[in-house]
Amino acid sequence: MASESEMRRNARDSGSQAQVLQRWGMMLGGGALTVYALTRRKPGIALAAAGGLLAYRGVKMGAGKFRARASFAINCPPETAYRMWRMLENLPIFMRHLESVRERGNGISEWTAIGPMNTRIRWNAEITEERENEFLAWRSTQDSDFQTWGSVEFRRAPGNRGTIVTAEMEYAPPGGALGRAAAAIFGKDPEFTMREDLRRFKALIEMHEIPTTEGQPHGPRSAIISTIHQIYAEHRKTSEYGAGERMSAAQRRAS
Amino acid sequence: MKAVCWMGTEKMSVETVPDPRILNPRDAIVRITSTCICGSDLHLYDGYIPTMEQGDILGHEFMGEVMEVGSGVDQGKLKVGDRVVVPFTIACGNCFFCQNQLWSCCDNTNPNAWIAEKMMGYSPSGLFGYTHMMGGYAGGQAQYARVPCADVGPLKIPGGLPDEKVVFLSDIFPTGYMAAENCNIQQGDTVAIWGCGPVAQFAIRSAFMLGAERVIAIDRVPERLQMARDGGAETINFEEVDSVIDELKDMTGNRGPDSCMDAVGMEASGHSLFFATDRAKQALRIKMDRAEVLRQCIRACRKGGTVSIPGVYAGFVDNIPVGAGMNKALTFKTGQTHMMRYMRPLLERVERGEIDPSFVISHRAPIDRAPEMYRIFRDKEDRCTKVVLDPWADGARAA
Numbered sequence: 001m002a003s004e005s006e007m008r009r010n011a012r013d014s015g016s017q018a019q020v021l022q023r024w025g026m027m028l029g030g031g032a033l034t035v036y037a038l039t040r041r042k043p044g045i046a047l048a049a050a051g052g053l054l055a056y057r058g059v060k061m062g063a064g065k066f067r068a069r070a071s072f073a074i075n076c077p078p079e080t081a082y083r084m085w086r087m088l089e090n091l092p093i094f095m096r097h098l099e100s101v102r103e104r105g106n107g108i109s110e111w112t113a114i115g116p117m118n119t120r121i122r123w124n125a126e127i128t129e130e131r132e133n134e135f136l137a138w139r140s141t142q143d144s145d146f147q148t149w150g151s152v153e154f155r156r157a158p159g160n161r162g163t164i165v166t167a168e169m170e171y172a173p174p175g176g177a178l179g180r181a182a183a184a185i186f187g188k189d190p191e192f193t194m195r196e197d198l199r200r201f202k203a204l205i206e207m208h209e210i211p212t213t214e215g216q217p218h219g220p221r222s223a224i225i226s227t228i229h230q231i232y233a234e235h236r237k238t239s240e241y242g243a244g245e246r247m248s249a250a251q252r253r254a255s
Numbered sequence: 256m257k258a259v260c261w262m263g264t265e266k267m268s269v270e271t272v273p274d275p276r277i278l279n280p281r282d283a284i285v286r287i288t289s290t291c292i293c294g295s296d297l298h299l300y301d302g303y304i305p306t307m308e309q310g311d312i313l314g315h316e317f318m319g320e321v322m323e324v325g326s327g328v329d330q331g332k333l334k335v336g337d338r339v340v341v342p343f344t345i346a347c348g349n350c351f352f353c354q355n356q357l358w359s360c361c362d363n364t365n366p367n368a369w370i371a372e373k374m375m376g377y378s379p380s381g382l383f384g385y386t387h388m389m390g391g392y393a394g395g396q397a398q399y400a401r402v403p404c405a406d407v408g409p410l411k412i413p414g415g416l417p418d419e420k421v422v423f424l425s426d427i428f429p430t431g432y433m434a435a436e437n438c439n440i441q442q443g444d445t446v447a448i449w450g451c452g453p454v455a456q457f458a459i460r461s462a463f464m465l466g467a468e469r470v471i472a473i474d475r476v477p478e479r480l481q482m483a484r485d486g487g488a489e490t491i492n493f494e495e496v497d498s499v500i501d502e503l504k505d506m507t508g509n510r511g512p513d514s515c516m517d518a519v520g521m522e523a524s525g526h527s528l529f530f531a532t533d534r535a536k537q538a539l540r541i542k543m544d545r546a547e548v549l550r551q552c553i554r555a556c557r558k559g560g561t562v563s564i565p566g567v568y569a570g571f572v573d574n575i576p577v578g579a580g581m582n583k584a585l586t587f588k589t590g591q592t593h594m595m596r597y598m599r600p601l602l603e604r605v606e607r608g609e610i611d612p613s614f615v616i617s618h619r620a621p622i623d624r625a626p627e628m629y630r631i632f633r634d635k636e637d638r639c640t641k642v643v644l645d646p647w648a649d650g651a652r653a654a
Contacts, residue, residue, distance in 0.1 A: 073351070075349060075350050075351045075354065075362075161351060162351060192369070195369070196369065199368065202362070202363065203347075203363045206347060206349045206350045206362065206363055207281075207347035207349060207350070207363040207364070207404070208280075208281070208327065208349075209279045209280055209281055209327065210279070211279070211363060211364050211365065211366040211381065211390075211403065212278055212279060212366055213278075213366055213390065213391045213392055213393070214278070215276065215278050216275055216278065216392070216393045216401055217256070217258065217272040217273045217274065217275050217312065217393055217397075218260070218272060218308075218310040218311060218312060218393060219258065219260030219262065219268065219270040219272055219309070219310035219311070219312065220260075220262075220270065220309070220310050221308065221309055221310040222308075222309045222310075225308050225309060225310075241278070241279065241280065244279050244280040244281070244327060245280045245326050245327060247327075248280045248281065248326070248327030249326075249327075252329065
């Protein structure tokens, strides 16, 4: 078995090419948008800001390291957040790159991630550490092609103001096609993805649904805005509505 | 349905767009009976707040009838057929902030929280029709609107009260009231209010409700100054005096007002964080004039007094006299309105006949005339103080 540091090295070497391309794509896209905005007389400022944000995201991605950490305070007792996470099959509700997680028993679960053009990666994971209502860690099993680690900590916030949930994940994909697929799925901006995943987890617990505007009406969009949406928008999963329904129903039963 | 869309700076357009539908279990669909243009919409009209996109539906002051509710809405709280006023802030009701009555700081309702976080550190709640940074929710200058978290925000209105007496509970009445509350008014206080727009008009009346003995209102538009006097305020026309601050000193025996309110705000707050452009610089320069209000508030306020800022700021301002604020021991209070604190108590005041909020209305128009109304309101033409739009006038299709 490769050591962790070896895997991190691998992660930097392989799979980073696609990421580099994507990063440049983002920077150029962002830059072009900004330039376009500056050449226009009227709604320029909004577009320039949007373009600036895209360019910023592109730069922030940095070199090919698939590692992310995020932390959110959630207004619930640690037990609630822990139960929700521990049922690993719940993870795809708020982790948009996951298609499914199926528990196979004995602490083993099968994970499927889905990326652009329905690229799929599957791996098995085992729970490596578990402290009820406090901490959970897992890693891919040795027979998986794809190496990943994850952990999540549930800590009571000071003053009993909910729970601070801190999640960490790391991916070390192999080279070749699988590495490129992994880069496409996880490499976009792992820190950003992790944060948004955790934000959705928080929303599910607190709001009982995931906020969205996807599918609401609007007037005619400009061609450039429509293109940006197609390229950059993160699309909501169709299962999110149902997840909200289940959360609301559970909440009503509880109260 | 018909909807007022932002198509670019100073380009509003009434477009036919698809009807909204339920997207989340706690949503409701409201058939809008009255909807207004807010002074803060003019910042969007003038193109000074970033992250608007062509085609966005505007409007955040509206009321109507519930047509449909999602499966997650408790029928005891809201059901089809209820007549409701919808607050402009969207709040989940369960996060730390909602549970501490800081409704406009809700942690969960902005799907684009990351954009707001880049600009402000943390994201406030989602708002209707007010940029993608603030959630990108389609607004209510339309025939129908989708209302998220509908079991928290919408306030049921009993029959018998006409729309125009209650529609301002959606924003400007509570906003003016909270602005006055933020003045920390003690019995007998003197409050100075910069700006005599609709929010200020409600702030003037609220300040008296909260125990102020004297309100001094500052503007230059004659009909607005008159409206302030009708509300019991003394007025200063800033174009007729050399110095507003000297005038206030004179009126208060060199003590200064106990609290000063900036009910003007600053349009140029939203220039790009990332790229200085000539256009942004120009916009900034124009707006430096307007930031003068906040500067004046700070300098005019008495020692140990309070500065209340209901005026909309979205970004950065320069040359704020922080030294004056520090050395005079001032308190600053501000924020988007925590709507759900104020809507019901203020409705009760309307029901008891203590105030009839319809006094601010100067124009009533069918929605088709919205683009023209935006311009008139911005330019303060035709003695315009407040515009209420009827989404269904002119034989628009029935519900």
